[in-house]
Each structure stands twice: as structure tokens, then as C-alpha cells.
Amino acid sequence: MRAMVLRRPGEALQLNHLSVPKLQPEQLLLKVSACGVCRTDLHVVDGELANPKLPLIPGHEIVGTVEAAGARVTRFKLGDRVGVPWLGHTCGHCYYCRSRRENLCDYPAFTGYTLDGGYAEYAVADPHYCFFLPEHYSNLHVAPLLCAGLIGYRALVMAGDAETLGLYGFGAAAHIIAQVAVSQGRRVFAFTRPGDVEAQGLARQLGAVWAGDSTDAAPEALAAAIIFAPVGSLVPVALRTVRKGGVVICAGIHMSDIPGFPYAILWGERKIHSVANLTRRDGEAFLCIADKIPIQTKVRAYPLTEANQALSDLRDGTLQGAAVLECGRECDNEIKKAPDGPGLREG
Numbered sequence: 001m002r003a004m005v006l007r008r009p010g011e012a013l014q015l016n017h018l019s020v021p022k023l024q025p026e027q028l029l030l031k032v033s034a035c036g037v038c039r040t041d042l043h044v045v046d047g048e049l050a051n052p053k054l055p056l057i058p059g060h061e062i063v064g065t066v067e068a069a070g071a072r073v074t075r076f077k078l079g080d081r082v083g084v085p086w087l088g089h090t091c092g093h094c095y096y097c098r099s100r101r102e103n104l105c106d107y108p109a110f111t112g113y114t115l116d117g118g119y120a121e122y123a124v125a126d127p128h129y130c131f132f133l134p135e136h137y138s139n140l141h142v143a144p145l146l147c148a149g150l151i152g153y154r155a156l157v158m159a160g161d162a163e164t165l166g167l168y169g170f171g172a173a174a175h176i177i178a179q180v181a182v183s184q185g186r187r188v189f190a191f192t193r194p195g196d197v198e199a200q201g202l203a204r205q206l207g208a209v210w211a212g213d214s215t216d217a218a219p220e221a222l223a224a225a226i227i228f229a230p231v232g233s234l235v236p237v238a239l240r241t242v243r244k245g246g247v248v249i250c251a252g253i254h255m256s257d258i259p260g261f262p263y264a265i266l267w268g269e270r271k272i273h274s275v276a277n278l279t280r281r282d283g284e285a286f287l288c289i290a291d292k293i294p295i296q297t298k299v300r301a302y303p304l305t306e307a308n309q310a311l312s313d314l315r316d317g318t319l320q321g322a323a324v325l326e327c328g329r330e331c332d333n334e335i336k337k338a339p340d341g342p343g344l345r346e347g
């Protein structure tokens with residue numbers, strides 16, 4: 001199968017021809033149709049997240065169909081369309097798993113980080129962490145829901161009943177979450193990179209009542225703000241935007257350092273909250289909402305082999321919405337001739 005492989009953080013992905021991963025009894029083998037490109041992939045590829053599996057196939061917004069199922073699998077059947085998110089495995093017995101916070105598990109595994117992901121024609125996954133996907137979305141358009149949507153939704157839940165919501169960074173996650181927030185009756189304020197009139201136009205089109213530069217003051221004090229951009233200097237900016245009792249939610253896995261700020265802007269019971277990973281319940285809840293409200297995901301499709309270009313466009317901020325790799329391609333002969341052994345081997 002063709003796969004885009006990270007050999008060393010900081011280097012470009014390499015197109016490799018690998019054997020199809022060997023299926024374990026408790027796994028699904030998926031033929032990958034599409035895989036979203038998330039900002040977290042960029043942090044992994046750029047070496048900003050410690051200790052990735054190497055070599056690694058990145059990608060944790062996988063849409064695929066079940067090609068084969070291990071002997072112990074009962075949850076999905078051949079041909080089912082399945083979504084694979086970032087959370088790939090949890091231990092089930094640590095303090096966090098036992099207290100229904102598996103997103104904080106002490107012994108987790110993450111798709112496209114500590115497990116191989118979906119920048120490939122085939123992938124294996126643990127069915128207990130996979131999702132059924134709402135039928136009316138195409139493969140390309142459902143892919144960004146699997147992380148940008150899902151972890152964005154976890155961040156939105158942390159905003160509680162905030163009726164006014166600021167979104168800092170209007171990319172893949174914000175353009176999805178803005179639509180969910182609007183459908184819940186919230187008023188959305190979109191803050192983009194200074195001068196990004198295209199993103200501001202998209203925000204208004206998706207229902208934001210106001211869109212402007214991240215350096216602009218909001219027209220009113222907001223109840224909550226979510227920061228999707230990995231920019232620590234936005235934390236004090238957002239704190240100045242929220243009213244007393246308001247919350248600033250940092251939704252990314254990585255952020256540049258947060259500069260010092262006066263206590264006065266935190267005073268008044270304002271809070272700063274980070275969002276880590278997802279639970280399976282978050283996924284079920286969000287995909288149920290996505291089934292009811294038709295979320296328009298704006299995607300730019302790239303062939304699998306153009307993964308480096310997709311990452312580079314994301315890094316440069318030249319994308320509107322989400323980048324998605326189209327991975328589907330027949331290579332059944334390779335499955336038949338694949339030898340036993342670990343997945344990531346050049347064949």
C-alpha cells in the first residue's frame with residue numbers, strides 16, 4: 001500500500017510502499033477513503049509533540065470501510081463505514097479511566113502519533129474506539145468532524161451556557177463549531193489572523209454576528225472564548241475579551257508560551273481551561289448532533305501523495321476550512337501477497 005511516512009520529526013513525509021498492516025484478532029482493517037489533516041499532525045511532524053512512534057504514518061481523522069475484521073471483533077461488519085479519531089486506546093483501569101475521564105488516561109495510545117494513522121491506503125484500528133458516521137456526509141466532508149469537530153465540540157461544552165462566544169483562529173475546528181454554536185442559539189464572534197478577510201467572510205456566512213482581527217476589541221464583553229490558534233499571546237487577549245465569570249478555553253494540544261499578564265484581567269472569577277483529547281462519549285454526542293444539523297464542512301481535497309503540500313498550506317494559513325487527503329485506491333493484490341509481520345515495513 002502507499003503511505004506517507006514520518007521518518008524523523010522536522011523532515012518531510014516520505015511516500016513509501018509498505019505491506020498492508022497485519023490484522024490482530026481484536027482489530028479492524030480499514031480501507032481508507034479519506035483522512036483529515038489536523039493541526040496536531042503538523043505539531044507531530046514538526047517535532048513539537050514528544051516521543052511519536054517512528055517511523056509513523058500520521059493522520060487521526062480517518063474515514064474508511066471495513067475490509068477485514070479480527071476473530072474477536074463483534075462491533076462492526078465488513079463494508080461498514082467507520083471513523084477513527086485521535087483516541088486510539090485507553091487502559092481502562094487508571095484513576096482517570098475509572099472516573100469517566102478516559103481523555104486523561106495515564107496509559108493512552110493516540111492514532112497517528114503513538115499508533116499508525118490514516119495517511120495511507122489501509123489502516124488498522126481498535127473497533128471500541130471507532131465511530132459509525134452520519135450517512136448524509138460524504139467521505140471528504142465527514143473527515144474533519146473526527147477531530148476538528150469532535151475536540152472542538154468538547155471545547156464548546158466547556159463554554160457551558162455562554163450565550164456569547166468568541167472563537168480565536170477560524171480554521172477547521174472553528175468553522176464547524178461556529179455552526180453548532182449558532183444552532184444552539186449562541187451569538188458567535190470570530191477573531192482571525194489580522195487582515196484575513198476571507199476567513200472573516202466565511203465566519204459571517206456561517207452565522208457569526210461579528211468577525212474581525214484577533215487584535216480588534218470585541219464589540220461587547222463575551223461570556224466565553226475558545227482559542228483554536230496555537231498562539232499563547234492570544235490568552236491574555238481573550239481574557240480581556242471575556243466578562244466577569246467568563247472562561248477562556250485553549251483547545252489545541254500545543255501552544256506557544258503564554259506571556260505574563262496582569263492579575264486584573266483574570267480577576268473577577270475568569271477562568272482559563274485547557275482541553276485534552278476526547279472521550280468516546282464526546283464522539284457519540286457530537287456525531288449525534290452532526291446527524292441532526294447539517295454541518296457544512298469546507299474542505300480542500302489533496303491526493304494522498306500531496307500530504308506535505310496540505311501540511312504546508314495549513315502551516316502557512318492559506319487554507320479555508322479543512323484539508324483532507326483522498327486515500328482510496330484499489331490495491332487488493334497487495335493484501336493477498338502481504339507477508340506476516342509488523343505494519344510499517346517497506347515492501
Ligand SMILES: [Zn+2]
Pocket residue numbers: 090091092093094095096097098102104105106107
Ligand atoms: Zn487509563
Ligand SMILES: [Zn+2]
Pocket residue numbers: 038039040041060086147148
Ligand atoms: Zn486533531
